Amino acid sequence: xxxxxxxxxxxxxxxxxxxxxxxxxxxxxxxxxxxxxxxxxxxxxxxxxxxxxxxxxxxxxxxx
Numbered sequence: 015x016x017x018x019x020x021x022x023x024x025x026x027x028x029x030x031x032x033x034x035x036x037x038x039x040x041x042x043x044x045x046x047x048x049x050x051x052x053x054x055x056x057x058x059x060x061x062x063x064x065x066x067x068x069x070x071x072x073x074x075x076x077x078x
Contacts, residue, residue, distance in 0.1 A: 015060065 018035055020026050025041040027034055029049045036047065044064040052061045 020035050023038050024035045025038045027036070027041075027047065029047070032049075034047070034049065036044075041047070044066040047062065047064045049063075050061050052058065
């Protein structure tokens with residue numbers, strides 16, 4: 015994840031009051047996307063889940 019400004023080829027979606035940008039082509043492949051902040055024994059951070067993570071791809075966390 016990074017801070018960025020939206021571009022013409024970005025999809026903007028809001029999750030729990032925060033706007034996120036994803037390239038439209040990628041977004042269409044992995045939607046819906048769910049983002050949550052979690053605390054676990056391994057540490058704290060954002061957990062990203064999408065259709066891609068359900069198919070066995072790397073999508074369970076942003077550190078992946």
